[in-house]
Each structure stands twice: as C-alpha cells, then as structure tokens.
Amino acid sequence: MAKVGFVGLGVMGGPMAGHLVAAGHETVVWNRSPGKMVPGATLAGSLDVLGEHCDFVFLCVNRTEDVQECLTKLTQRAKPGTLFADHSTISPQGAIEISNDLKAKGLRFIDAPITGGSAGAQKGQLTIFCGGDEATINEAKPYFDAYAKRAERVGGPGAGQMMKMANQIAVGGALLALCESLAFANRAGLDLKQTRELLSGGAAGSWAFENYGLKILDQDWTPGFSINNQRKDFAYCAEAAAQIGLEIPGTALVDGLLEALQKEGRGHETTAALYDIMSR
Secondary structure: OOOEEEEOOOOOHHHHHHHHHHOOOOEEEEOOOOOOOOOOOEEOOOHHHHHHHOOEEEEOOOOHHHHHHHHHHHOOOOOOOOEEEEOOOOOHHHHHHHHHHHHHOOOEEEEOOEEOHHHHHHHOOEEEEEEOOHHHHHHHHHHHOOOEEEEEEEEOOOHHHHHHHHHHHHHHHHHHHHHHHHHHHHHOOOOHHHHHHHHHOOOOOOHHHHHHHHHHHHOOOOOOOEHHHHHHHHHHHHHHHHHHOOOOHHHHHHHHHHHHHHHOOOOOOEHHHHHHHHOO
16 A cells, blocks of 8 residues: 655644545655644654655645745655645646646646635545646545545646635635625624524525634634635735736735734634624
C-alpha cells in the first residue's frame, strides 16, 4: 500500500488526515506550527523527509506562497512520479505555474480545492474540484474518497481553482443574502428563529441559511470560515475575474463589508459576523 503524506493540520486538514488514517492508509503528517498531531498517523520530522517517503502528498495550507514554500521543500528528495494534490484555495495562475514547475521535475500535480466547510471536513463529506490530468486525478480518487462525497475533474491545471473562485463568488452572495434578510427581519420585529426556519425551507433556502443562520441566532462568531480567509479568497477571485475580463460587483460589495469588520479587529471571526454590519 502506498504511503500517504498530509501537510497542514488546521480546521480542515486535521479531520481530512484523520479520515485517511481511519480508511486504513499509512499516513505521514506535518504542520507548519508545532503541536498538532493526528492519532494513528506518523509525524514527519521535516517536509523533505515526508516528500521522500510518500508516494502521494496532500496539502491543505493557506496562500499561494505557502503552497510554493512547502512544495520547494517537499520536492527536494521526492521520487519521480510522486503525486502532489493541493487542497488549499490559491490563485488559479499560481496553480498553473506550480503544475508546470512540478512537471518539469518529473512530478505530478493536481489543484484540488475543497468546499463543504469545517463540518464537511469532520464528516468526510467535502466536494473537491480537480484540475489536472484525468488519469492522475483518477489515481488520487481512492484517497479523496476518505474525506469527500464527490471529487470531479473540471479541467486542466488551474481549472480546479477557477471552479473554487466560482464557488466563493456564490458563497459571498449567499452570505450577503442571509445577513441582509435576517437584519431586515430583526429590524421589522419578526422572530429570527422562525424567520430562519420558514425561509430556509422555501425558495430563499441555502447552505448559508442552514448553517450560518444558526450561528447568527446564537451570536456565535467563532469560525468556521474566518473573515480573513474569505477576504483572501475574494482577492484571488478579483484577480481571476480581471484576467478573464469580467466584473464581479456583488463579490466586491461583500468584500468591502467584511473589510469593515476586519478593520475593527474581527478578522478571526466567522464570515456570518457580517450580520453585525447589516443590522446596525
């Protein structure tokens, strides 16, 4: 059985690596900040050691430059043909450049960003947007199955990240709709719990209503998905939209509202805290 490496044990990566272990895969893990571990996995002493001993390596970190930095070390002693799949949300152009760089080194790469939130990671019910060679993606799917309900090829290198940008644009719109709707209901004197229950069961229903709606009712601003990370993704959305010559005004609006919360020192909170801005 192939040895699997997993880099990044955060809110998403930790549970994902745990699912690999639970599925019976021999798993080696590494995290940039020390102290995190996955029961049943082996902790690598360094990235170059992990890259040397694993046939498949999955990353779930943060920004494009973080992925590039990790891969520089991971590939130092990697065997030819080692497959690297990146679950981070990064720049689509960055994913293309990484794919080309690894191909030149005799290595393989899939840009494989995820959606489904922390709950999806914990339940092993994520969706993965895969960009790359079809045969390579099919080879990785048995491992994806450990933590995803669906993993599909959406195109060549960079296409996975492009699909994630489309996803984040939709997420931003749904977040705004939820917070604006509940702020209106609250100001109108309606019962918020009843409003969420009634609206989420009809045409207004969405993942945001089902999940973030509950956080708003509880005034629970813990992430989840933080404002800082959402704004990071929106910056990549704006960059990708500019490259294809498209305006995304709704995303720009939500980004500006989240920026106001970020300037108040609330960037670490859940994006559902947007409700606070809308209800003022």
